[in-house]
Amino acid sequence: MSRARRIEFFVLLAAVAALVALPFFAEKFYVQFFAKILIMAILAMSLDLLLGYTGLVSFGHAAFYGVAAYALAMVTPQYQAANFWTSFPLALAVAGLAALVIGFFVVRTHGIFFIMVTLAFAQMLFFVFHDTKLAGGNDGIYIDVRPVAKIGDWQPFDLDKFTHVYYLVLVAFVIVYLFLRVLLASPFGKVLVGIKANEHRMKSLGYATFRYKLVCFVIAGVLGGLAGYLSAIQFGVVNPEMMGWHLSGAVMMMVILGGMGTLVGPILGAAVWMLIELFFQGLPTVGEINLGKHWHLWMGLFIVLASLFLPKGLIGLGAALLRRGQRNKAEGDV
C-alpha cells in the first residue's frame, strides 16, 4: 500500500466509525441528512466509474437512479408493503437493463456526442414518466408502506425505523466502495483506465473496447439504481425529478468538486455539495429579497466559478497546497 492509499484507508476507517456512532448522539434530522449524503456518495462514485476512470462523460446518470426508484414504487401494492428481498434485486435488474439498452446506443459515440446522447435518452425516460399516467405522471407516486425485510418469521431490520434505514445505507455505501476498489484494481479496471487514456491503442492491443465500455456502463447503472432504491425507501416518494437533468448535473458536479478519477473525491464532493446546498437554502432575507428562496441562483454561480477555477476539485486543491507547503519547507531548509 502506498502512503497516500494508507492515509486514505485510515481516514475512511475513522469516518465510517464516526458514521456508525452518529445515530447514538445526533437528532433525526442529521441522521437522515447523512443518509442522504451517503446515498448521493454512492451515486457519485458510480458516475465516477464512467467519468473519471473510463472517460465516459455521462450527463444522464440520474436516469438509472430514477428507474430503480420507480421499479420499487411500481411493485409496491397500494397500502401494502413490498418484499425487500425481491424488490431490491428487481430494482437493480431494472436499472441494469435500462443501462444495457441505453448503453448499447450511446457507447458507440464519443466526446460531445456521448454527453448529448446520454442526456437525450435520460430526458426521454423523464418525459415518459412525466407525461404518461404510467406511474403518477408529473406528481410522482408515494410508497405508502416501506418494504418489509422478513425471512420467514425473522426480521433482520425494520425499514420503518429511520436508524435502520440509515444503517442499511451505510452498509450499502461501504460495500459499493470496497466493490469499486476491487473492480478498479482488477485487470478489468485496468482496461477501463486504458480506454480513458487511449481507446485506439487499447483496440489495437486486441481489447473489444465496445464491450468493456458497455459492461462498465451497466455496472455504473446498477450502482446508480442502488442509490435510487435506497432514496425511495428513505423518502417514500418517487417523482420524475429523480431522473431529471438537474440531478444528473448535480452528481457530475459532486464528482468534479471532490476530484474525479478517485473514489474519495466523489464522497467528499457529495458531502460538500449537500452542505453547500443546505447553507444556501438557509440564507436569510435581506431587505425585501429572500436570499434562501433563490438558492438555485447561488448554486448556479457556485457551479460556474468552481468549474472555471477548481478543475481538479478539492482533492487537487489539497494536493497542490500540500506540494507548495513541502516546497516552501524544502526551500526553508536550504
Added chain:
Amino acid sequence: MDFHFFLIQLMNGVQYGLLLFLLSAGLTLVFGIMGIINIAHGSFYMIGAYLAWSLTGKLGSFWLALPAGIVLTVALGMLLEWLVIKRLYHRDLLYQVLATYGLILVCEELRSVLWGDDVRGFNIPEALNQSIQLSETLSYPVYRLWISGVCLAVAVLLYWVIQHTRLGMKIRAGASNREMVQSLGIDIQIVYRIVFAAGVTLAALAGMIAAPVSSVFPGMGNHVLIICFVVVVIGGLGSVKGALVASVMIGLVDTFGKVLEFSVGGVRLLPELSSMTVYVLMAVILLWRPEGLFGKKL
C-alpha cells in the same frame, strides 16, 4: 386523413422544423467554430421569449419589442463570452458542460426573480392575426407562415455572411486554425465574441417569434434544448446543412407522430408514445451513422 388536413400538418411540421433550425444553428455554429458546447442554449430561447413578452408590454408593440430584444440579447451574449466563455476555450468538454449548466440555473432563477413563475400568454400581433381559408372547415394561421419566412430569411442571411463576407472569411479561418489566424494579425477574440453573441441571438430570436404561439412559461428552454441536441446528433455536429435537414425531419416526425394512429397487435403506440418518436429516430440514426448524417467521421 383528407388532403387539406394533411397539408396543414405538413406545414405545421415544416414550420416547427424551421424554428428548430433557427435554434440548433446557433448551437452547432458555436461548437463548429469555437469548439464550445453551450448547454445554456435553451435558456437563451427562454430569455428571448420572456423579453418579447415583457418588452411588448412596456413598448406597446411587438414590432418594437423585437429589435429591442435583439439588441439586448446581443449585449448579453457578448457579456457572457467576456465573463465566462472565453475562459473555457482550452478546457476539456466536461468543464464547458458544467460551467454552462451553471449558467442555466442562474438564468432560470433570474427569470424567476425578474418575471415570476407564472405562465404568460400574449397575443399574436394585429397585422398577422389572420388565417388563410383552405377549405370550408380548415384554415391556416398567417403568423405561422411568417415564422417559417423569418427562419428561412435567417438561414439565407447566415449562409451569405459566412460564405460571402470578410467577417465570414475570418470566422471560417478561425474555425480551422486559430493560431494561424492570430499570427496574421486578426483579433480572433473579437471574432469569437461575435460568433457567440450571434449564437445567443439566434436562440433568443427563436424564442421571441415563437412566444405568441407557444406562450411563455418557466423551464420552456429545457425541452427545446434536448430537441436541439437530437437535431445536432442526427445532422452532425458543426454542420449547418445537417442542422437544416435534421430539423425539418424532426419537425415532420414529431408533428405526424401526434396525429397519426398506429397500433401493433392491438396496442396503440401512436399517438400515445408520440413524445418518444424523435428519440427513436435518433437511436436509428446512431446505429446507422454514429457521427450523424452530415458529420465528419470521428
